[in-house]
Amino acid sequence: xxxxxxxAIADRSDDETVEVALTVNGESVSRRVSVRMLLSDFLRHExxxxxxxxxxxxxxxxxxxxxxDGKPGRSCLTLAVxxxxxxxxxxxxxxxxxxxxxxxxxxxxxxxGLQCGYCTPxxxxxxxxxxxxxxPLDLSDxxxxxLLSGNLCRCTGYLNIIAAVRRAAELMGRN
Amino acid sequence: MSTRTFGARIExxxxxxxxxxEGVFVDDIPLPQALHAAFxxxxxxxxxxxxxxxxxxxxxxxxxxxxxxxxxGALDVEMPLLIPHPCMTNPQTQRPLARGDVYYVGxxxxxxxxxxxxxxxxxxxxxxxxxxxLPVELDLAQAxxxxxxxxxxxxxxxxxxxxxxxxxxxxxxxxxxxxVTAITVQVDRSTAAPMECxxxxxxxxxISGELTVWDGTQAPISVRGGLASVFELDEDKVRVxxxxxxxxxxxxxxxxxxxxxxxxxxxxxxxxxxKYIEDRRENFIGSSQERTQIHRIELAALKTGEVIGxxxxxxxxxxxxxxxxxxxxxxASTSIAxxxxxxxxxxxxxxxxxxxxxxxxxxxxGRPQACFAIERAMxxxxxxxxxxxxxxxxxxxxxxxQFPYERExxxxxxxxxVTLDSGQYLKALGMAATELGAADFAALQAKALSExxxxxxxxxxxxxGTGLGPYEGGHVKxxxxxxxxxxxxxxxxxxxxxxxVFAQIVADxxxxxxxDVIVVEGxxxxxxxxxxxxxxxxxxxxxxxxxxxxxxxRNKVLxxxxxxxxxxxxxxxxxxxxxWVKGSNRFVPLAAIATASxxxxxxxxxxxQAATQFAPASKHDGPPLAEGEAPGLExxxxxxxxxxxxxxxxxxxxxxxxxxxxxxKIRKYVCIHDCGNMINPMIVEGQVMGGIAQGIGGALxxxxxxxxxxxxxxxxxxxxxVPYATEIPDVxxxxxxxxSPLNPLGVKxxxxxxxxxxxxxxxxxxxxxxxxxxxxxxxxxxxxxxxxASALEQAGH
Numbered sequence: 001x002x003x004x005x006x007x008a009i010a011d012r013s014d015d016e017t018v019e020v021a022l023t024v025n026g027e028s029v030s031r032r033v034s035v036r037m038l039l040s041d042f043l044r045h046e047x048x049x050x051x052x053x054x055x056x057x058x059x060x061x062x063x064x065x066x067x068x069d070g071k072p073g074r075s076c077l078t079l080a081v082x083x084x085x086x087x088x089x090x091x092x093x094x095x096x097x098x099x100x101x102x103x104x105x106x107x108x109x110x111x112x113g114l115q116c117g118y119c120t121p122x123x124x125x126x127x128x129x130x131x132x133x134x135x136p137l138d139l140s141d142x143x144x145x146x147l148l149s150g151n152l153c154r155c156t157g158y159l160n161i162i163a164a165v166r167r168a169a170e171l172m173g174r175n
Numbered sequence: 176m177s178t179r180t181f182g183a184r185i186e187x188x189x190x191x192x193x194x195x196x197e198g199v200f201v202d203d204i205p206l207p208q209a210l211h212a213a214f215x216x217x218x219x220x221x222x223x224x225x226x227x228x229x230x231x232x233x234x235x236x237x238x239x240x241x242x243x244x245x246x247x248g249a250l251d252v253e254m255p256l257l258i259p260h261p262c263m264t265n266p267q268t269q270r271p272l273a274r275g276d277v278y279y280v281g282x283x284x285x286x287x288x289x290x291x292x293x294x295x296x297x298x299x300x301x302x303x304x305x306x307x308x309l310p311v312e313l314d315l316a317q318a319x320x321x322x323x324x325x326x327x328x329x330x331x332x333x334x335x336x337x338x339x340x341x342x343x344x345x346x347x348x349x350x351x352x353x354x355v356t357a358i359t360v361q362v363d364r365s366t367a368a369p370m371e372c373x374x375x376x377x378x379x380x381x382i383s384g385e386l387t388v389w390d391g392t393q394a395p396i397s398v399r400g401g402l403a404s405v406f407e408l409d410e411d412k413v414r415v416x417x418x419x420x421x422x423x424x425x426x427x428x429x430x431x432x433x434x435x436x437x438x439x440x441x442x443x444x445x446x447x448x449x450k451y452i453e454d455r456r457e458n459f460i461g462s463s464q465e466r467t468q469i470h471r472i473e474l475a476a477l478k479t480g481e482v483i484g485x486x487x488x489x490x491x492x493x494x495x496x497x498x499x500x501x502x503x504x505x506x507a508s509t510s511i512a513x514x515x516x517x518x519x520x521x522x523x524x525x526x527x528x529x530x531x532x533x534x535x536x537x538x539x540x541g542r543p544q545a546c547f548a549i550e551r552a553m554x555x556x557x558x559x560x561x562x563x564x565x566x567x568x569x570x571x572x573x574x575x576x577q578f579p580y581e582r583e584x585x586x587x588x589x590x591x592x593v594t595l596d597s598g599q600y601l602k603a604l605g606m607a608a609t610e611l612g613a614a615d616f617a618a619l620q621a622k623a624l625s626e627x628x629x630x631x632x633x634x635x636x637x638x639x640g641t642g643l644g645p646y647e648g649g650h651v652k653x654x655x656x657x658x659x660x661x662x663x664x665x666x667x668x669x670x671x672x673x674x675x676v677f678a679q680i681v682a683d684x685x686x687x688x689x690x691d692v693i694v695v696e697g698x699x700x701x702x703x704x705x706x707x708x709x710x711x712x713x714x715x716x717x718x719x720x721x722x723x724x725x726x727x728x729r730n731k732v733l734x735x736x737x738x739x740x741x742x743x744x745x746x747x748x749x750x751x752x753x754x755w756v757k758g759s760n761r762f763v764p765l766a767a768i769a770t771a772s773x774x775x776x777x778x779x780x781x782x783x784q785a786a787t788q789f790a791p792a793s794k795h796d797g798p799p800l801a802e803g804e805a806p807g808l809e810x811x812x813x814x815x816x817x818x819x820x821x822x823x824x825x826x827x828x829x830x831x832x833x834x835x836x837x838x839x840k841i842r843k844y845v846c847i848h849d850c851g852n853m854i855n856p857m858i859v860e861g862q863v864m865g866g867i868a869q870g871i872g873g874a875l876x877x878x879x880x881x882x883x884x885x886x887x888x889x890x891x892x893x894x895x896x897v898p899y900a901t902e903i904p905d906v907x908x909x910x911x912x913x914x915s916p917l918n919p920l921g922v923k924x925x926x927x928x929x930x931x932x933x934x935x936x937x938x939x940x941x942x943x944x945x946x947x948x949x950x951x952x953x954x955x956x957x958x959x960x961x962x963x964a965s966a967l968e969q970a971g972h
Contacts, residue, residue, distance in 0.1 A: 007239075053370075117189070
């Protein structure tokens, strides 16, 4: 095959851009991004924090759940510019700096609460967020199912995730 | 020997990475300067394209290239038919980009490559298409009639395939029958809906001439072979990597999806990495689906309830194309007699083209439909003969002394005669009855009824032919510095825990901890002989290949250690990552043995220094590497199954139906399951439970709602109802372990097992619950609230 000339390639869209400044996992970051960039894309592709996954981009599956000022939120339904000034926490911030798993992560491992691992970061962020709230946890069967009711998992059939929530509560002295 | 890890509930090696968000899925791979692809897809089920105008799209800022069928050169051909079969009439496969005609809503017409996905989608919307819509027929029976609108002009009556299989003498059986039961059942269209949609990224290195493709596929080696052949590249110059993959369930094993060819093509043409990340809507309208079948099943029985003959005639919807051949229908037709003796079988199917997304195997692959047909028919027969539903099954199950049980004349998907290899079917049925509390159920039901509550008992048995060939391989190598063991096989994983179960197999042979066994798969540069992950075959086929290989490496270790410690091989035992002289504290670490087995003259690490304290690993004269000897502790071997292994199980449930709301609540669910020897029961249970949840989705909620015009009305997770935790009840899973006599590990596959029986169980239970209200029978899945409402309405409620 003869080598062809390198084609001229467009290098940008004509999207309007905007400066966003926010805190991500405790660090201040600012970037100039497209006004329509999703927070999930901002985290994943601007910051390289690819632990936040995208499963549906319409707010149903919960894979993209991050903590927005401490509350679980859908990063696929949030524009990066909407997160301006907020503090975002992602799955990358959950384990200790030396890699030691957070009790919620540890519980998932012990209880086989994950298979492919795609929904897992969203599950973990949702659970961590709920565990950090001050009100008491409802650890009944129905209570845990309710806690998980914003996150889809296609692999596990949930029972081991339910067990993991209970185990995490035990590890964290919340039961 | 260390404690045996085969059979132990060992936590997974892969978990910490995935839990920390350090998994690497295709879209996570940083590819500097990557361009992004989006597709323009057909908005008509069946139409002729009279004009495509890409001018406005091409002018859109940020667009790099737009491809239609006229721009893709040699790729503008029909894609391969993966599994040919003579019963198909003029089998149709899809072109990467539509030429002239479109055949389903969602078919790819043009690909836009742009600086980002947002821009690519904008430009795709700017492409102007003139369609001349053509009439469509989605009803299977109607589509077969003369004069029905054709999906493909050159396939009369939309008949994609027609196949008959016979075992024994079914006509004689029906002539001899004392009672015949006949019912019609239907299962509707569904989809795998893995949490990660499909994804492909490609980079072409003009210097090395190497094409690297990251593909969330279940079949990286096959994709590699296909790409090399399509692009006329040396196989060595094409590397396909299936990194972490977010679920597959069969959907990620089609060769090829259009993007799998077009993305590498664009990367080569444009000299830049190109990425296509399927979105959820595209997954619904572009990626394979399954399930629609309509069965007319008849059972020829004696008054005792013994079934002596079965006739099943069914229609199978193959969608607009049939790239996978008749696999789904063939598996359904060979699973139709389930775990029952039924010696005389006639099974016939017609596969029908409809202008919808193509049908290829989705977890279960025809088995849930076959199970639904036979189990609903068994229930009906029990009703008609006045027998208990457990009892009629007891009278028909194959007993232990009858294995191997052959069904002469029925050829399974591996092309071999159906031969059920082993099992304890009757014991499993008994366990299900006990665990569910079947003996007390009548009283429970009567009590509930007196309180105005409607509970019912559901029951179903299933079999699953697993572990299809032709073969897989294993490579095992002990690292000379760390003593850790590296294992490769030709599969890819979508969450099944291969890295842990294969580690357990190897750990037992080499006396190491499973956490010191590093399994690398899904990369054609790591191992490139093999088939793919599908058909519940990984543990059976790769597992046994790795087992054989590990034994070879073990023997090398024993020999080298015996030489180094100057003792007899029989005096060596392997444990704690070392070879020990039995009954002494003399040992040599595996790392040192691996180092000493490599006749290299440098001692640049501790393992090498340690190795020098021992006698040579190889006792021979002449050059350092003896003739026929290989350096290191390493081996490669393969396993090719003689035939499929058949797993089975019994599911039973107690359900409660609210006749006001027409909702179904599962009060108790029991699964008795046998997949032979279990490598890791925790992982087996995870597979089974995941399957059950998927089965519950298929039984009650998940239904692709195609409109009469061929448009899919619920192409989103908001409308296609995958169960959340709130829909999944507690489930009690109990195991039997009847080893398969067919392979050294005695294992059978488990990946698909859980989903097979659920629909039959739920329908059986709902029917039982509503019997006091005189409601009609439930013979269609998913069993929706409107079906319950209509059954109650017909009964005058």
